[in-house]
Amino acid sequence: MSEFVYLFRTTEAEQREAMGEPEQARRSMGVWMEWIRDLDARGKIKDWGKPLEPKGRVMRGKKRLVTDGPFAESKDIVLGFMVVEAKDLAEATELASGCPMLDGAGSVEIRPVGAMPA
Numbered sequence: 084m085s086e087f088v089y090l091f092r093t094t095e096a097e098q099r100e101a102m103g104e105p106e107q108a109r110r111s112m113g114v115w116m117e118w119i120r121d122l123d124a125r126g127k128i129k130d131w132g133k134p135l136e137p138k139g140r141v142m143r144g145k146k147r148l149v150t151d152g153p154f155a156e157s158k159d160i161v162l163g164f165m166v167v168e169a170k171d172l173a174e175a176t177e178l179a180s181g182c183p184m185l186d187g188a189g190s191v192e193i194r195p196v197g198a199m200p201a
Contacts, residue, residue, distance in 0.1 A: 084168040086129055086196035087175035089182070092159040093189035095137065101187060114183040122167060127178055132165035159190070166196065 093101075102108040122128050137160050142149050162184075169175035172195060179191045 084170060085175075087167050087169055087172070088192075088194045088196055089132075089165045089167065089179055090192040090194065091162045091164065091182070091184050091189065092192060093162060093184060093187065094158050095160060097188045098137075098160070098162065111183065114186075118181050118183055119165075121181070122178060127167045127169065128165070129168045130166035132163055134163040135161055137162075162189075 100107075101111045119128070119131070123131075138151070140149050140151060167175060167178055169178060172193065175193050175195075179185075179193050182191045184191055
């Protein structure tokens, strides 16, 4: 089995729409938890991950230039991440297809976790 990181991305407007009203937020979170519990029951969750705050900073280059971010070059924000176990990228992609983020304008970036060089 290999590990894959899911990065959950959306726009600020889409996030406000999904989480703005308390009842809508409850429904959204319920759908998310149902998907996550299903992955967990199938033994696919390696790390439940964490939600990420929308604000942050990006540091670049030798001069260590700091800009507000982390989405300074995109309208998308990364809402959080999760680590799953799958046999390959194809299975990781199939598992991500049930993500509630995909029912709106959001996306799931699926990235294999690389090994640290010895």
